[in-house]
Amino acid sequence: MNKNEHDHRHCLELFEKLSEYLDNELDEVTCRDIEKHVKECVPCFVCLQTLKRTIDLCKQAGNRSVPEDFSKKLKEAIQNMPKSPPAR
Amino acid sequence: MTAPKRANRKKIKDKDFELVRAINSGQFDRFADLVKSYEQKLYNFSLRMCRDAADAEDTVQETFLNVFRYLKDFRYETKFKNWLYRIAASTCIKKRRKSKFAPQRELSLDEFYPQGEAEVPQQVPDWAQLPLDKVLSNELLDKINEAIFTLPEKYRLVIVLRDIEGFDTAETAQILNLSEANVKVRLHRARLYLRDRLKGYFENE
Numbered sequence: 001m002n003k004n005e006h007d008h009r010h011c012l013e014l015f016e017k018l019s020e021y022l023d024n025e026l027d028e029v030t031c032r033d034i035e036k037h038v039k040e041c042v043p044c045f046v047c048l049q050t051l052k053r054t055i056d057l058c059k060q061a062g063n064r065s066v067p068e069d070f071s072k073k074l075k076e077a078i079q080n081m082p083k084s085p086p087a088r
Numbered sequence: 089m090t091a092p093k094r095a096n097r098k099k100i101k102d103k104d105f106e107l108v109r110a111i112n113s114g115q116f117d118r119f120a121d122l123v124k125s126y127e128q129k130l131y132n133f134s135l136r137m138c139r140d141a142a143d144a145e146d147t148v149q150e151t152f153l154n155v156f157r158y159l160k161d162f163r164y165e166t167k168f169k170n171w172l173y174r175i176a177a178s179t180c181i182k183k184r185r186k187s188k189f190a191p192q193r194e195l196s197l198d199e200f201y202p203q204g205e206a207e208v209p210q211q212v213p214d215w216a217q218l219p220l221d222k223v224l225s226n227e228l229l230d231k232i233n234e235a236i237f238t239l240p241e242k243y244r245l246v247i248v249l250r251d252i253e254g255f256d257t258a259e260t261a262q263i264l265n266l267s268e269a270n271v272k273v274r275l276h277r278a279r280l281y282l283r284d285r286l287k288g289y290f291e292n293e
Contacts, residue, residue, distance in 0.1 A: 015201055019276035025257065043202060046209035046216075053216040053223075054283040058251040060224060061232050063132040070145045071127065077149055078123055081156055 010037065011044050018051050097165050104168035112160055123152055126169075129253070130176055136248050137180035139237050147183050151176045166262065173253070174263045177245060184241055193240050200280035215290045228289070235285035239278055246271055247278035 014034050020026050021034050038045040099105075104125070110118050130151055134144035154175050162171055202208050215223050236244060249260045250271070257275075261268045 012201060016197060016276070019279055020272055023257070025272070042210055043208045046212050047202070049212045050209075050216045050283050050287065051279055053220075054279055054286055055251055056220055057224070057228070057232055057286065058236075058247065058279070058282060060220075060229065061236065061252055062229055063128060064135065066128050066131045067141075067145075070131075070148075073145075074123065074127065074149055074152065075120065078120055078152065078156075081119075081153070 008041075011041060014038075014044060015047060018048055021048075022052055022055060097163070099164035100167055101164075102167040102169070105164065108159065108162060108164075108168050112162075119156055122155070126172060130172075133173070133176055133248060133253060134180055136233075136236060136252070137177075137241070137244065138183055143183055147176070147179050150183075151179045154179065167259075170255070170259050170263055173249065173255070174265075177249075177263055180245075181241070192242075195240065195243055195277040195281055197277065197280075200277070200284060213287070213290060215286065231289050232282070232286070235282050238285075239281055243274050243278035243281065246274040247282070250275050251279070 014037055017026060017030065017034065021031060026034070034048075038048050104122070107118060107121055107125075111122065127148070130148045131144060134147040134151070135141065138144045138147055151172070155172060158175070162168065236248065239247065245264060246260060249255045249263060250257070255263065257268050257271050260266075260275075261271045264271070266274075
């Protein structure tokens with residue numbers, strides 16, 4: 001494949017499966033197929049690496065603290081709820 | 089072969105099992121422990137879904153009120169956390185429909201597939217190969233959160249549950265009442281969307 005082309009059907013088929021590959025959700029044969037392909041295809045290798053890093057970064061997105069005022073308000077709302085769940 | 093009777097289904101004894109049982113047996117004061125346990129997670133989940141802080145607060149409160157209301161119906165057939173997120177996701181979706189932030193659109197695989205000389209990458213960029221701690225910064229985390237906000241809701245729900253909240257594909261499918269295949273398709277497109285946003289960020293740095 002010309003290095004400036006990336007329209008190979010096999011690339012497109014594997015491109016669809018990169019997330020499943022990274023999530024270990026593919027069968028062994030397909031995994032080996034992807035591994036073999038990315039060794040030979042630079043654009044697909046780059047796609048795989050950038051996707052992997054995107055997932056890693058997304059996992060670092062972090063959490064905000066709950067605002068104290070809201071936490072207090074929520075606590076009060078819970079305390080004010082009927083002491084037994086409503087009858088159904 | 090007949091399906092097992094509902095009563096015979098195995099109960100899942102997760103970390104919340106005893107607490108939920110205690111509440112359902114009449115120790116209603118212990119509901120506060122459940123709130124304490126999940127308040128921050130639900131707040132952040134709701135914030136990512138609603139974007140607006142006031143909407144997120146309303147959603148969290150509504151979720152806990154619904155959980156309290158329907159806890160007696162919980163059959164311990166799934167982890168309590170999964171059941172809780174099912175209620176939270178449904179509450180967020182209802183809230184979002186009333187909200188002004190609702191850019192709904194389909195993401196297609198074609199828009200992320202690199203084609204043409206200019207788009208086809210020839211080497212792994214630094215941001216994808218340097219150690220993670222060399223790449224991470226507060227500004228980058230802000231950009232990631234901002235990019236998540238701009239994802240259409242149905243893709244955002246999936247990526248937040250899978251990659252931020254840590255649910256697996258089967259659990260996410262159960263929470264959102266989707267097929268696993270559908271979860272995988274949405275997740276892949278959401279990740280590709282974020283990847284493009286990150287690529288844009290690093291290229292313009």
